[in-house]
Structures are given as C-alpha cells and as structure tokens.
Amino acid sequence: MNVSTMTVGQYRRANKRAYIILMMILVYLLGSVVLGTVLNGFSGAMAAQMAVIVVAMIISTVTVIVMPDKRVGMICMMVPGAASYVVVALLNRNEYAFIYAFVFIIMSMCFYNLRLVVLGDVVVFITNIIRLILRGNFSDSMAVQEAIVTIFTIIMAAIASISVVRLLMRFNL
Secondary structure, three states: OOOOOOOHHHHHHHHHHHHHHHHHHHHHHHHHHHHHHHHHOOOHHHHHHHHHHHHHHHHHHHHHHHOOOOHHHHHHHHHHHHHHHHHHHHHOOOOOHHHHHHHHHHHHHOOOOHHHHHHHHHHHHHHHHHHHHHHOOOOOHHHHHHHHHHHHHHHHHHHHHHHHHHHHHHHHO
C-alpha cells in the first residue's frame, strides 16, 4: 500500500500535528535568520530565507484553517515546508543546517503516506548533496569525514522513516 487511505478525522489530527511541528521549526528558523542578520548584517541570502519562511508560515496557517481535514491540506503544508528547508539548507551559513531535515522527515511520517515520505527523503538527500558540493572543502580530511557522516545520517534517516511508515500503515490503516 503506497497511498494513504486516511479518514477525515485522521487527516484533521495529522494536519494539526504537522502544523504545530512545522510552525515550531519555521519560527525557530526565522528567529535564527533574523538573529544572523542582526549579528552579521543584511544580505540577499538572508532576505531570501526570511521571505521563504514567512510565505511558508502564511500558506501553512491558511491551509490549516481552510482545509484542516483534507489530503490537499497535507500537500499545502509539506510543499512550503520542504521549500523553506531547501532554501535555508542551501543559503544558510550554519554548517549544521542539514539537521533541520529531520523535522520535515518526521512531519511527513504523520500522514501514513509512503510516497510523501520517499519524496521528502529524496528532497533532503539531493539538497544535502548540493549543499556538500557547494560548501565542501574536499582537500581537508575532516571536511570529507563530516560530509560522509552527513550523507550516511541522511540515508539512515530515510531508511528508518520508510520502514516506520510501512509498519504504521500495516498496523493502523
């Protein structure tokens, strides 16, 4: 079973929980970017991050109000959430920005939708490969080791999320 067959009530609960998780991470990211702007000065990269995060917050809030119990509500929260992750992971100078992916992977698991989880895992993996290529200092052995750990961690999180969703779908739907 690849596609979720959740009921209206299940979507309502999942959308509510996903919204809370998403807002927590988006508020944190926005605060982090604003603090970075205060400490390091304003830049185009900071402006882009802030804009994408604020748009994701607005879309998700409207979605949870207008479509709290619909499958499309899930999509309308996950897409801006994933977009904000990609923008922050690629533009933010924080070397640990890849960690924000775990929140989105966990959030996608709320929907018992294997396709959504796999798609989220692919977005996270590709984003982090691009991030490592753009930022990697492959002449430094420590940087190479950190890149390997990052990729290994992302792969393990993807395998775990897919396995957990399959198990949840088998027993709960």
